[in-house]
Amino acid sequence: MTNKEALFFVGKCLSLSMHPERANTIRENIQSGEVDWRVIVYQSSNQLVVPALYLNLKRNHLLSDLPEDLISYFEEITNANRVRNQQILSQVENLSKLLNSRGFSPVFLKGSAHLIDGLYEDIAERMVGDIDFILEMKDVFKAYQILLQNGYHQLNASGEVAFGASRHLPRLVSEDEIAGVEVHGRMLNGKYAQLFGWEQAFSTLKAAKNLQGALVLSDQNLILNNSMNVQLNDKGNSMFKIFLRQSYDLLLLSKRQNPLRVSKLFNHHFEILNNYIAISAELFDYPKALAFEKNKSAKQYIQRIHFIWEHPKVAGSVRLVYFIFFRLYRYIKTILLLFVSASTRKRVFKSLSDPSYIRQHFEQYKNI
Numbered sequence: 001m002t003n004k005e006a007l008f009f010v011g012k013c014l015s016l017s018m019h020p021e022r023a024n025t026i027r028e029n030i031q032s033g034e035v036d037w038r039v040i041v042y043q044s045s046n047q048l049v050v051p052a053l054y055l056n057l058k059r060n061h062l063l064s065d066l067p068e069d070l071i072s073y074f075e076e077i078t079n080a081n082r083v084r085n086q087q088i089l090s091q092v093e094n095l096s097k098l099l100n101s102r103g104f105s106p107v108f109l110k111g112s113a114h115l116i117d118g119l120y121e122d123i124a125e126r127m128v129g130d131i132d133f134i135l136e137m138k139d140v141f142k143a144y145q146i147l148l149q150n151g152y153h154q155l156n157a158s159g160e161v162a163f164g165a166s167r168h169l170p171r172l173v174s175e176d177e178i179a180g181v182e183v184h185g186r187m188l189n190g191k192y193a194q195l196f197g198w199e200q201a202f203s204t205l206k207a208a209k210n211l212q213g214a215l216v217l218s219d220q221n222l223i224l225n226n227s228m229n230v231q232l233n234d235k236g237n238s239m240f241k242i243f244l245r246q247s248y249d250l251l252l253l254s255k256r257q258n259p260l261r262v263s264k265l266f267n268h269h270f271e272i273l274n275n276y277i278a279i280s281a282e283l284f285d286y287p288k289a290l291a292f293e294k295n296k297s298a299k300q301y302i303q304r305i306h307f308i309w310e311h312p313k314v315a316g317s318v319r320l321v322y323f324i325f326f327r328l329y330r331y332i333k334t335i336l337l338l339f340v341s342a343s344t345r346k347r348v349f350k351s352l353s354d355p356s357y358i359r360q361h362f363e364q365y366k367n368i
Helices: 001-018 020-031 039-046 050-059 067-100 110-116 137-148 199-202 219-233 244-253 259-265 267-283 296-310 312-338 342-352 355-366
Strands: 107-109 131-134 181-184
Touching: 001 020, 001 039, 001 050, 001 244, 001 267, 001 296, 039 050, 039 067, 067 110, 067 131, 067 137, 107 110, 110 219, 110 244, 110 259, 137 181, 137 296, 181 259, 199 219, 219 244, 219 259, 219 267, 244 267, 259 267, 267 296
Parallel strands: 131 181
Antiparallel strands: 107 131
């Protein structure tokens, strides 16, 4: 079984949340002996969907033909993630209460928003990293200071408390809480920030279903935030990368709103949003809810992703060149700014004096 075949098998299993009638076909695949569970575990772990895969198999009574040690592994990961997410929910509640008491109303984003808004049948399905929330820009630094005064501190001590081209301030952590926190003033990075932000989302905010007093984006904007975060912030569109965890969120969100219709309302970037729906639909074996416009752009986008899957060494070389080019661009830009910007000089000298920052910086090269 190739990595590509494993990825499509995992996607088909995840599509059971929308198409339980596919269970018999998946059962036949498993019983045929053609499923290489080592590759499945690698791909599902790499894409952060092990709990979602396990729970979809379990709900559809497809575990009986799996090796016992594999079931135990899946159970262990899923149970641990459920405990973690329960702690994250508690942390989100604490954050919401703390900031509400000071007159601020954080709007939670991405995984933490989906947890408190009841997107998953079981909270263990979603693996969540940080807790992200957005505030109006005028309130961001005030809220950040409140967190600093209440047990949080910057993960990277040398990070400058400023936005620059980023959409959030430096990550905060607390010894008393399980997840890092990112305080956003924007939902998109750099030049894209004007396309979709607080102004567009503020009028349609809604109360989270599972946490009193907490706010999340409207269903339409949850879809836009999911799609644009993948395609623009995480460079999915330009680098032809897939994020199965986020595509699974899109699949579940499609129960609430039609992603294609939502994308057409945002016609400025319809093409890249449609590309994302298209590759997500293919990964999940074309569920009805993920209809997309079958145009030339979507066809070429899928073809390029298939090429990357089938020629990983070539794709790796291209990514390396891309990374080095933009890293050199940033180095040169920073060096030039040193001569004209006092804040840049302060940030650079502070960063270079912090061994942990230097170590984290060069670890990026290991993970290309």
